[in-house]
Amino acid sequence: MLEITLFYIAATVALVATILAMTRANAIHALIYLIVSLLAVAVIFYLIGAPFAAALEIVIYAGAIMVLFVFVIMMLNLGEKGDAREKQWLSPAVWAGPALLAVVLFAELLYVISSANGPVSTGVVSAKQVGLSLFGPYVLAVEIASMLLLAGLVGSFHLGRRYLDRNTPEEEKSQRGAE
Amino acid sequence: MEGLNIPLNHILLVSSLLFAIGLLGLMIRRNIIFILMSLEVMLNSAALAFVAAGAHWGQPDGQIVFMFILSVAAAEVAVGLGLVLQVQRRFKSLDMDNADRMRG
Amino acid sequence: MRELIGLIAFIPLLSSVALILGAGRLSRIVIGCLGVGSVGVAALLTAAMGLDFLANPEPFQVTLWTWMQVADFAPGVAIYFDGLTLVMMSVITGVGFLIHLFSTEFMEDDISYARYFAYLNMFVAAMLILVMADNLLLLYLGWEGVGVCSYLLVGFWYQNSANGYAARKAFIVTRIGDTAMALGLFLLFTELGTLDIQALGVAANAKWQVGDNMPLLACMLILGGAVGKSAQLPLHTWLPDAMAGPTPVSALIHAATMVTAGVYLIARTHELYLLAPIAMIAVALVGLTTSLMAAFTALTQRDIKRILAYSTISQIGYMFLALGVGAWSAGIFHLMTHAFFKALLFLSSGAIIHCLHHEHDIFKMGGLRSRMPVTFWSFMIGSAALAALPMTSGFFSKDQILLQAYQMHGIGPWLWLGGLVGALLTAIYSFRLVFVVFFGQANTEPDKHTGWRMAVPLSLLCVLALLGGWIIIPVAEVFPVASDHHPAFWVEAVSIAVPLIGVAIAYLVFYSRQLRLEGLVKAPLMQKIQHFWFSGWGIDWLYDRVFVKPYYGLARVLKSEPVDALYNLIVRVNQSLNHWLSEGQSGQMRRYIASMVFGLIVLLAILVGVL
Numbered sequence: 014m015l016e017i018t019l020f021y022i023a024a025t026v027a028l029v030a031t032i033l034a035m036t037r038a039n040a041i042h043a044l045i046y047l048i049v050s051l052l053a054v055a056v057i058f059y060l061i062g063a064p065f066a067a068a069l070e071i072v073i074y075a076g077a078i079m080v081l082f083v084f085v086i087m088m089l090n091l092g093e094k095g096d097a098r099e100k101q102w103l104s105p106a107v108w109a110g111p112a113l114l115a116v117v118l119f120a121e122l123l124y125v126i127s128s129a130n131g132p133v134s135t136g137v138v139s140a141k142q143v144g145l146s147l148f149g150p151y152v153l154a155v156e157i158a159s160m161l162l163l164a165g166l167v168g169s170f171h172l173g174r175r176y177l178d179r180n181t182p183e184e185e186k187s188q189r190g191a192e
Numbered sequence: 193m194e195g196l197n198i199p200l201n202h203i204l205l206v207s208s209l210l211f212a213i214g215l216l217g218l219m220i221r222r223n224i225i226f227i228l229m230s231l232e233v234m235l236n237s238a239a240l241a242f243v244a245a246g247a248h249w250g251q252p253d254g255q256i257v258f259m260f261i262l263s264v265a266a267a268e269v270a271v272g273l274g275l276v277l278q279v280q281r282r283f284k285s286l287d288m289d290n291a292d293r294m295r296g
Numbered sequence: 297m298r299e300l301i302g303l304i305a306f307i308p309l310l311s312s313v314a315l316i317l318g319a320g321r322l323s324r325i326v327i328g329c330l331g332v333g334s335v336g337v338a339a340l341l342t343a344a345m346g347l348d349f350l351a352n353p354e355p356f357q358v359t360l361w362t363w364m365q366v367a368d369f370a371p372g373v374a375i376y377f378d379g380l381t382l383v384m385m386s387v388i389t390g391v392g393f394l395i396h397l398f399s400t401e402f403m404e405d406d407i408s409y410a411r412y413f414a415y416l417n418m419f420v421a422a423m424l425i426l427v428m429a430d431n432l433l434l435l436y437l438g439w440e441g442v443g444v445c446s447y448l449l450v451g452f453w454y455q456n457s458a459n460g461y462a463a464r465k466a467f468i469v470t471r472i473g474d475t476a477m478a479l480g481l482f483l484l485f486t487e488l489g490t491l492d493i494q495a496l497g498v499a500a501n502a503k504w505q506v507g508d509n510m511p512l513l514a515c516m517l518i519l520g521g522a523v524g525k526s527a528q529l530p531l532h533t534w535l536p537d538a539m540a541g542p543t544p545v546s547a548l549i550h551a552a553t554m555v556t557a558g559v560y561l562i563a564r565t566h567e568l569y570l571l572a573p574i575a576m577i578a579v580a581l582v583g584l585t586t587s588l589m590a591a592f593t594a595l596t597q598r599d600i601k602r603i604l605a606y607s608t609i610s611q612i613g614y615m616f617l618a619l620g621v622g623a624w625s626a627g628i629f630h631l632m633t634h635a636f637f638k639a640l641l642f643l644s645s646g647a648i649i650h651c652l653h654h655e656h657d658i659f660k661m662g663g664l665r666s667r668m669p670v671t672f673w674s675f676m677i678g679s680a681a682l683a684a685l686p687m688t689s690g691f692f693s694k695d696q697i698l699l700q701a702y703q704m705h706g707i708g709p710w711l712w713l714g715g716l717v718g719a720l721l722t723a724i725y726s727f728r729l730v731f732v733v734f735f736g737q738a739n740t741e742p743d744k745h746t747g748w749r750m751a752v753p754l755s756l757l758c759v760l761a762l763l764g765g766w767i768i769i770p771v772a773e774v775f776p777v778a779s780d781h782h783p784a785f786w787v788e789a790v791s792i793a794v795p796l797i798g799v800a801i802a803y804l805v806f807y808s809r810q811l812r813l814e815g816l817v818k819a820p821l822m823q824k825i826q827h828f829w830f831s832g833w834g835i836d837w838l839y840d841r842v843f844v845k846p847y848y849g850l851a852r853v854l855k856s857e858p859v860d861a862l863y864n865l866i867v868r869v870n871q872s873l874n875h876w877l878s879e880g881q882s883g884q885m886r887r888y889i890a891s892m893v894f895g896l897i898v899l900l901a902i903l904v905g906v907l
Contacts, residue, residue: 165267172274
């Protein structure tokens with residue numbers, strides 16, 4: 014029973030935190046709510062017998078990826094002015110239509126998952142099982158994932174480097190033309 | 193550690209709700225950072241569904257897909273945040289509505 | 297000799313082309329020599345041809361070349377020469393020559409001297425083609441050529457937009473008649489398979505009976521063309537306005553060319569008309585009505601040229617009356633005498649206008665008898681002939697017409713009576729003109745005198761107008777013989793007496809002023825009638841209301857292109873669609889996502905089977 018209670022608590026926390034994260038005007042606040050949400054999901058992973066996934070969720074998602082967000086937000090140094098504008102953008106006129114769409118989509122998903130009965134399995138899927146599977150049948154996918162990460166690395170370096178330069182190439186060119 | 197009696201469809205319900213919330217955020221936010229956060233929420237909700245399904249069958253595949261989602265999310269965020277910097281640089285703002293040069 | 301007949305039409309044509317090409321490079325003397333000389337040569341050739349023909353009165357045909365050939369239809373540029381052609385050619389070249397000679401002095405100061413003679417020569421050439429044509433197609437070519445030339449000449453002084461208006465009116469109104477005539481030609485060709493005039497008569501007689509519908513229809517269509525060209529009711533309105541052209545042009549239009557074309561056409565196709573008695577009655581009635589209407593109008597006009605114009609309409613009406621009652625040769629005879637005295641009247645009025653600083657109003661003239669004796673006598677003789685005083689040329693021809701009208705079965709005496717009223721009115725208005733212009737006190741001093749180039753044509757025409765009645769026109773072979781039966785003596789006596797009475801009335805009213813009409817004229821009813829007559833029986837007004845205004849209205853409606861509105865609608869719809877669709881392509885990510893979600897919803901709904 015404890016697990017079930019914990020699950021509902023964690024699910025509620027995840028949902029509330031996500032909603033709050035989506036509606037914050039300040040990016041840092043939203044980010045913190047998002048981390049809370051991710052941690053709650055990690056709890057759910059643990060409860061349904063996936064401790065390895067829970068650990069990865071916390072280490073990589075809530076840790077590494079969110080830290081990237083924090084870096085970028087700090088780098089951009091958005092002030093109070095940005096917050097006021099964000100609030101203005103969140104008027105009912107803006108979200109009423111999308112909300113309707115989201116609700117309809119959710120209703121459909123509900124209809125689809127209503128056929129999925131039964132509890133989750135009692136056993137724990139250990140890190141060993143995962144590791145064996147990962148480097149067994151899925152080894153090719155691991156290679157592809159590594160390539161994807163490499164591409165992401167190169168891409169982000171390429172995009173981020175330009176920001177550090179003083180001017181865009183176009184501006185450089187026009188400046189050279191002016192001289 | 194005994195995972196007992198958590199109904200699968202409740203987990204999927206949570207996953208769907210998270211997905212819908214993420215989608216809503218994607219549709220209503222104009223700030224590109226929030227858009228990326230919404231994407232993270234959606235990816236995470238999908239990951240939750242996979243892990244739950246894996247747990248349902250007692251197989252590791254769900255967690256493996258979760259790890260792939262994780263790597264996709266990491267790559268996506270890396271590139272996406274690089275784009276955030278460029279958007280800020282070009283438009284002096286994070287408002288994606290400004291980036292409408294593909295308007296018909 | 298006979299092969300040279302084509303030259304008669306081509307010499308004026310060549311001269312016209314030469315004048316057009318040489319415009320601006322030829323001296324006035326050369327232009328005059330070319331313009332007058334070409335018509336003079338044509339007149340001499342015609343005279344030679346006439347002498348030859350009178351010695352050996354045999355009609356002949358000369359084919360110059362085949363104009364075009366489409367299967368069996370091969371109209372030639374061919375000439376048919378008989379007595380009728382000879383009469384017409386003599387009138388055109390003879391009177392035309394005198395008018396050309398007169399023009400050299402009248403137009404002396406005009407800057408467009410060469411253009412004037414080019415048009416004038418072309419006019420004569422077109423009219424010659426018309427009368428010499430062997431088939432109706434070639435005739436139609438001349439017919440349209442005459443129309444074009446009249447347009448060019450009426451609008452000769454084009455700097456004044458009123459003249460341009462008159463020219464367009466002349467062209468468009470005659471065009472209505474021409475359309476009817478073209479339809480008539482099509483009908484004849486489809487029915488009889490030829491347009492050759494001689495063959496047409498034979499074929500028509502072989503195919504149709506007297507009183508058939510088809511010849512009636514064809515004749516009515518041809519009558520439509522004749523009515524347009526000869527300025528008869530209801531298409532006469534262009535002629536009074538055509539006075540906008542130089543006066544010698546008016547003389548040419550009224551006497552030698554153009555308006556006589558309709559009379560000629562009906563006379564030429566008389567074999568068809570004989571098959572359609574109803575059409576002949578229509579011709580007679582059109583002629584009589586026009587004649588009376590124009591005479592009443594002429595009575596009230598003040599402009600010397602307009603009076604003469606209405607008198608022309610009236611006289612052509614007489615010719616139509618003659619044709620309608622079957623007095624073909626009388627009609628052609630009147631055509632000829634009318635050409636003499638009307639040319640004389642117009643040229644002398646031209647002389648007056650020329651010498652009086654282009655004054656047209658007869659009430660501003662007066663007392664010109666002693667100042668312009670040559671002109672006075674010319675005008676006097678012309679008016680006498682017009683009024684058909686005994687022994688003048690007009691007397692012989694008009695008398696013939698009236699007597700033959702009287703002998704027609706049924707409505708003959710009524711036509712005669714109408715003709716008499718017309719003759720009375722003619723006498724009154726023509727001598728009103730004489731008394732007002734030449735007698736009484738002088739209102740305007742002439743500043744020029746007529747030179748020999750004006751005096752010679754006037755004197756020659758005086759002789760013709762006086763003695764032209766003795767000419768015997770060689771058309772006996774052309775037309776069926778009119779009945780030689782003489783009506784009762786009193787009929788002839790009355791016919792002779794009526795013009796004299798008219799002259800007496802004019803004398804009493806306008807010269808000695810013993811008969812005072814002021815009381816009558818000032819009466820409100822008479823004022824209205826006078827105004828009505830003055831405006832040409834309101835026909836211009838009527839046409840303006842019935843045709844011109846609605847046409848303008850229609851044009852205004854069509855100007856906004858109502859049909860295109862449909863196509864514009866398609867354009868609008870597409871443009872608004874484009875607008876909406878490009879709205880969709882907003883470049884805003886949120887919208888794209890929303891639409892993707894919408895599509896996702898629909899797809900999912902289909903997958904789970906809701907839809």
